[in-house]
Amino acid sequence: MSQQIPSPRGGASGGHRSGTDVRHDLWVPTLVRSLVALVFGAVTIFWQEPTQNAAPWALGLFLVGTGAAWLFLHFRMKAREDVDLGSLANIPQLAGILYILGGALMAIMAQQNWLFVLLAAMVLGLCGILELALGLRFRQSFPLGRDWTLSGLVTVGAGMGMMLVEALGAKAELGVVGGAAVIIGVTQFIAALSLRHDALAADRAGSPDNGQPKSVD
Structure with missing residues (x-):
């Protein structure tokens, strides 16, 4: 059964900022x-x-900030009637909630190293898998699909890495997640700039697709 996924430019469907390129609503949450x-x-x-x-506390704040960015993205996409991720539409919201709850629990409860590592690995692993699923499903049909795939893989890897360096202490544990965060940060920053550039270019040139949805098997 095919699923309707929008072209990068929104059509005249009456959604948020109708007729504007959908990437206008994606680049700011991605930058955040x-x-x-x-x-x-x-x-x-x-x-x-x-x-x-x-x-x-440091890792918890990072997770809360990441969750807030996911919720920001979710509400931006939800406000557009021309964006439909089908059965996976709630993944951004779910990931945002899991990140925020996990970060809050970590900061409050995880004062023992084993519990800190366990919570971090669970949150990163689960959220990474959700993002990876979203990316693999829409890597060819949505502007952020490939970026979600890469970030999902890196996030899952960070969760696994936390388990591997547990005996080495807080510096190594934060270093693993910090290295993953740098990769995600750089790629998401490039993606945000690309989305903004492409959206402005589409505004100037007009969209040959005229906002008609693409069919993805």
Whole structure:
């Protein structure tokens, strides 16, 4: 059964900012996520001796910020009637909620290293799998599909890496997630700039697709 996925430019369907390129609504949440990731990555690089009590707060704030960016993206897409992700439409919202809840629990409860690592691995692994599923489904038919695929893989890898370096302490644990955050931050930053550039170019040139949806098997 085929599913209707919109072309990058919205049609005259009466949705949010009808007739504007959908990438106008994607680039700002993508930029927000990239900045959250880059700030966290920089903190893990320059923070030479993180304590076991402080590490859960740092990672928890990163997860909450990432979750907020996902919810921002979800509400931007939900406001457009020409964006339909079908049965996976709630994944951005679900990922956002899981990130925020996981980050809050981590900051409040995870003062023991094993619990800190367990919570982090669970949140990163589950959210990474959700993002990867979204990316693989729409990698050819939605502007953020390929970026979701890469970020999902990196996030799952970060969760697995946390388990592998548990015995090495907070610096190594934050370093694993921080390295993943740098990769995500850079790629999401490039994606945000590309989305904005392409949206403005489409506004100037007009869309040959005229907002008609593409059919994806």
